[in-house]
Amino acid sequence: MADSNPDSPYVTWDTKDFEKEIFLLLSVSSLRFYRQGEMIYLQGETSESFFFIKKGKVKTSILKEDGSEKILSIQEKNTFFGESAAFDRHPHFETAIALEESEINVIPVERAEAVIMEHPEVAFMVIRRIIRKLRLMGFQVEDFAFLDAQKRIVHILIKLVAEVGEPCAEGIMIQRGMTHEDLANMTGLSRVRVTTILNNLERAKVITKKRLAVTVINPEKLRSLLDGPDKQDG
């Protein structure tokens, strides 16, 4: 099973179980290049294509006019995005932006559907990838409904450790260029609040942190902070 952590908003994927299906889909795609910060599509737009990240990093989020943002996912290579608007022909509900210089396969949905008619197994792969995101959306809703600020941060750190954690001398490092503002936009908290909570966790010797990186030094204690009633952050 490729997905050991189906609930992280930071999405990576190992394609090894689906190389043939990916190849078939990409055979009808064209390649497009995006610069860092370049918008790929905007919420409200309609689309006849969906996308596959060949190289780079893409953020999908819902933007508001006042500049605030809810990040839905940050995705790395070998992942799909923009499927919903393509397959159901309704406008995008989210905006996609390249976070770094990226190479994106653009897949026209009509051609993808033709591929699926001929190779139905491609549909199963697509369904599984879409459910992966459905699941992560569900878990995000759960956190919004039930968790206080500290637990939201604790939970997202647990998920990020599982998805992109890198073992190091001190513990497990999360080093993906995410700012406190990014974490705030994922968890629905303010940037200042994220900083305060991370500082509290550092004081409690659960994590250490530096610019753009957090290292979990006590994963058991981190996990234990999800248990019990909501606590103050001191």
Next chain:
DNA sequence: TCATTAAAGGAAA
């Protein structure tokens, strides 16, 4: 309990 505002420190480009 948490958002907002403001003001400032520090690191990176």
Next chain:
DNA sequence: TTTCCTTTAATGA
């Protein structure tokens, strides 16, 4: 240097 990221405190919903 400028820009980006982080910190801290004060205020109030």
